[in-house]
Amino acid sequence: MPIRIQLAQSEQHIDQVFRNRHQVFCEEEDLIKADGTQAVLDRFDAFPASKMFVVLDDDDQVVGSVRVTMDNEVGLPADEYFDFRAHLPEDRRFMSVSMFCVTKPYRNALIASGLMLMCTYYALANDVDYIGAPLNPTIGNMIRRIGAKPLTKDLQYMPHLNTGFLPYLLDIDDLNETFLNFAKQNIAHNMIQSYECMIFNDGEQIIRKDDVGDCAFVIVNGTAQVLHPVTSEPMAELTEGDVFGELALFSADNVRSADVFASSVMRVMVLPQKAFLEHIRTSPEAGITLLHSMSSRMKSMLESS
Helix, strand or coil: CCEEEEECCCHHHHHHHHHHHHHHHHHHCCCECCCCCCCCCCHHHHCCCEEEEEEECCCCCEEEEEEEEECCCCCCHHHHCCCHHHHCCCCCCEEEEEEEEECHHHCCHHHHHHHHHHHHHHHHHCCCCEEEEEECHHHHHHHHHHCCEECCCCCECCCCECCCEEEEEEEHHHCCHHHHHHHHHHHHHCCCCCCEEEEECCCCEEECCCCECCEEEEEEECCEEEECCCCCCEEEEECCCCEECCHHHHCCCCECCCCEEECCCEEEEEEEHHHHHHHHHHCHHHHHHHHHHHHHHHHHHHHCC
């Protein structure tokens, strides 16, 4: 089952985030004291500087989320918990990561790392120098593997919490190579910065022939195979930086012309049709590159027929 991670954009998804936080923090883990509202939110959720990355299941339901907040005149969620700024050099761009939660059935390393990968991508795309995060120590190992360091060994406490936390600070220069490469590849290959990522396991189907398509994809890492529309034999191998699924966006009926399967664990960025076509319209170089790619795939199809 593919994993889809994107910025929350609808009222339904945002409402589900608040309710999922309550489910995880109050019911499953007993980390936050419940207030009877069946939702967990604070004033930072209303700030334009805050964005929520959500994990969506096959039914388009939120099963996990994390909040990122760019520094602003009012302050950050991290400031409410610890004096992170005392550990920052002057004139450095700061971002807060908070409200990290995933419901129990979906709690695994692939989803957790996917959320954190998108946070680091967002940070690098917005020229962030440091990331601060007050975190439950149980997920400390994960954040340390990324490159973050605890600013104290002593647990910190807040009145509304049922447990202690540790303040972690990540210097982007110390970012783990895997996360740094993911962010840089996204910035290099994702020409419209859609901030929507999908993760596929080896053998999972990405595109189904004859389905209606409303997006294209660009491979950040991993490989995929395009199957011949008639023989179903492998027709083309797609690798890092390749765009695929774009043919349907140029056709009158938007119908997919071939099946595409992941041939390794792979991460792709999703390019919505409207933004993708606008990018092609305003960037002739991108259009020429796509024409070369489409021509090559058509040639392979003709040679194998």
